[in-house]
Amino acid sequence: MPDHSSSPALSTITLPSVLGALSDPTRLGIVRVLSDGNERGWGELRAPIAKSTLSHHLKVLREAGVTQTRQEGTRCFVTLRRESLDARFPGLLPALLAAAVADHVGEHVTERDAAK
Amino acid sequence: MPDHSSSPALSTITLPSVLGALSDPTRLGIVRVLSDGNERGWGELRAPIAKSTLSHHLKVLREAGVTQTRQEGTRCFVTLRRESLDARFPGLLPALLAAAVADHVGEHVTERDAAK
DNA sequence: CGTATCGTTCGTCCGTTGCCGAACAAGCGG
DNA sequence: CCGCTTGTTCGGCAACGGACGAACGATACG
Numbered sequence A, B: 001m002p003d004h005s006s007s008p009a010l011s012t013i014t015l016p017s018v019l020g021a022l023s024d025p026t027r028l029g030i031v032r033v034l035s036d037g038n039e040r041g042w043g044e045l046r047a048p049i050a051k052s053t054l055s056h057h058l059k060v061l062r063e064a065g066v067t068q069t070r071q072e073g074t075r076c077f078v079t080l081r082r083e084s085l086d087a088r089f090p091g092l093l094p095a096l097l098a099a100a101v102a103d104h105v106g107e108h109v110t111e112r113d114a115a116k
Numbered sequence C: 001c002g003t004a005t006c007g008t009t010c011g012t013c014c015g016t017t018g019c020c021g022a023a024c025a026a027g028c029g030g
Numbered sequence D: 001c002c003g004c005t006t007g008t009t010c011g012g013c014a015a016c017g018g019a020c021g022a023a024c025g026a027t028a029c030g
Helices: A015-022 A025-034 A051-063 A082-088 A092-102 B015-022 B025-034 B051-063 B082-088 B092-102
Strands: A067-072 A075-080 B067-072 B075-080
Touching (some): A015 A025, A015 B092, A025 A051, A025 A067, A025 A075, A025 A092, A051 A067, B015 B025, B025 B051, B025 B067, B025 B092, B051 B067, B082 B092
Antiparallel strands (some): B067 B075
């Protein structure tokens, strides 16, 4: 399971790429789920899309520096890079997250248990 | 010069459309120029693109509810809808603007005088 | 070992978007 | 009334991006 180390350094994170990553509803939804700071397993993420597509979205987020991925055996765990993002673009992530919640964007992405 | 009244109502402004509008460097640059709250004439905006393209960008911003356009005779004037945006998505615009400035995004859009 | 599981990669399809030049519509000025 | 200026619209092109299924590599497990 190659290529998981492509989390860019703080200084190489750019606004266009971050904005591009967060401009997609599904990816915004993923970030919403991760927004409490806790780690999530790949398989815990639920979205009505093919797994190859989900993998693609996770890759975009990772390469934009929005998330970080840790690998353990054959499965991997995703984390939001809150501090890094906030250091680079103060206030952006919280505002974006709040706006997403207020506007019901990304609600189609949930966790496995789906406590509803 | 038809169709200038398409500034959407506050409640119809959606995050995806706003984010989509602001995900383009040129449009972000336009918003940067307008960010002081002052009105600008169409012709005052300078960007290295064809005027039809500029018109297109202005239309996207207007329809997303990011800007407002006033028409006077044969020319029109553009304003940022700061209050509306901030009412709908608190903190989003300032954070986005600050991030754009910090990351030198949209600097290819300037004003006519180009006081440099 | 053989097989199941997990996540990535590949190739393809198709709708969207940025960009342009040309044509057009509308007010202004001689 | 004619032409100039101003901004919009149209048609077309090329690039991008999301979506999918299939195939693959890697690890876990019986």
